[in-house]
Amino acid sequence: MDVSVETPGPGLFLDEWDALARTSPSGVFGTAEWHAAVQKAYGDRGRAAVAAFREHDRLLGVAPFRFGSRPLIHDATLLGMGEGGYGLGDYAGILAAPGREGDVADAVVSWLAASAGWDLLDLQQLPPGRLTKALLESIRRAGLRSLVRRHNICHVIELPSTWAEYRSRLSPGARDWLERKPRKAERELGATIELIEPDRLIEEYRTMRRFQAQRFGGQPPERESKLAAVISAWLPVAYERNWLRMFRLRSGSRTIGVLLGYEYEDAFYFHSAAFESLGEGAKYSLGASLLAAALHYSIDHGLERFDMLRGHYDYKVRLGSEKRYNYRVMVFRDSLMGRGIEAALHIRTILKGKRPWRTELEGPLDVEAGSDDSDRSARAPEHLATSPVGVE
Structure with missing residues (x-):
């Protein structure tokens, strides 16, 4: 599978991108237009890069990211989220053609692993489905330390x-x-x-x-x-x-x-x-x-x-x-750094009474009952x- 990396802008394979979004659980938040609008406001927050994955010139996957910095750390976040732990988009904008989720997930993780400029990969609002499951499996096979938890409930x-x-x-x-x-x-x-x-x-x-x-x-x-x-x-x-x-x-x-x-x-x-x-x-x-x-x-x-x-x-x-759950995944290039952040997050979640981070997904990745960080007073x-x- 071939990968090309482009800067978001007018005419960026919009029709092909839209065709993938229409088959994705991310829906309208997976479109190029949504990402371009977010980039209008957050273009100063780091380097934007849209990775396009093709096979025989057919677009099979899109991975829009922003590479930026936090105190003492360089991170890669999803372009359609803006910034912060909650994010603007209700669903993540990584897309894959139906039936090719595993191949696209492997290609995305391989591209990120080979890319400089990040210590922490923060994937927010991943919707339940084959692509999210495939991404988790690809991250594990790549030997990267990661944490995962339910992020928000969507109804x-x-x-x-x-x-x-x-x-x-x-x-x-x-x-x-x-x-x-x-x-x-x-x-x-x-x-x-x-x-x-x-x-x-x-x-x-x-x-x-x-x-x-x-x-x-x-x-x-x-x-x-x-x-x-x-x-x-x-x-x-x-x-x-x-x-x-x-x-x-x-x-x-x-x-x-x-x-x-x-x-x-x-x-x-x-x-x-x-x-x-x-x-x-x-x-x-x-x-x-x-x-x-x-x-x-x-x-x-x-x-x-x-x-x-x-x-x-x-x-x-x-x-x-x-109820349907979105997921948040944090991936660490350096295992030692990952262990340190994991310990800090563990203390923070205990103090705030939130659902803990885990190294593996708790239960099946589908529609489930329960509570998460987005639960509010009824x-x-x-x-x-x-x-x-x-x-x-």
Whole structure:
């Protein structure tokens, strides 16, 4: 298998890359466009390199990385994550053609092992599936010391073909919240739902961020600035590619709620949402109106999955979702360094009460029950508001 390394930019084998993303569990977060948007904001955080793996000129795999530095250490991280332990992308952007996951994983690990410029390899938000399993096996065969643990819970709803069938799966309380609450907002507030027009995407995204800040508090200015740069680059491109599905909830001329999502291949990706939590809107379950609109849209358009992405909230369970785990893997070029970091991480996880790191995967790599670092206090549906994009 041949490997070429390129710098992200316009025209970077976009059609071939997109074809791989459409067969990947990473979905829209595996696209070249998502990585280019993140690079717009984080291009100063290290050297970006996209490794393309081909066989007889056919693209079989893509591995987008950033090589940078932390105090006393050089690291390699996934390009679509930005920086930090939580990352911007909800799924990792390493891609492989179906049936060739093992070959691509071996090629990725061999390329990284031969590449200078890293002591620590940090793979975040690896989705469950054949490629993640193959990467873990390739790392082990290469003799590299590594640690792995469940990173976050994602909730996914497998959608039926009709709304009637979907609602029949729900409890009476969930049906009431998803149907009666929106009707109340429509009746008493004159609330209406519409897709946001392209010239108002950034403005309404800022409205959503303002609602989130009112409810959860703001982010540090530098982080907010980086996030704004990513979104300003991403939303127009996602709209142009016909992936963006951004809903606005209005009362008269006033925006009282915004939901950010994407339609990609056979799935709807629910990225983030927020609504008015002060004043008149605080008396209504506006989150129900936003989610009901997105779910109706997904079923009406024949989509197969409604992916609610990261974050473990009670309302996601009530809506009939299944838990799926993402994984985080740390790989060390030097075994002695790995042992030292492993000891430090062990102490840190004990002090913080988090799931411990392990040298081997605990249990099968698939849909499992349990808890992980993304578990938060369960909230009733009335308090629906996802965390800001990329912020735990």
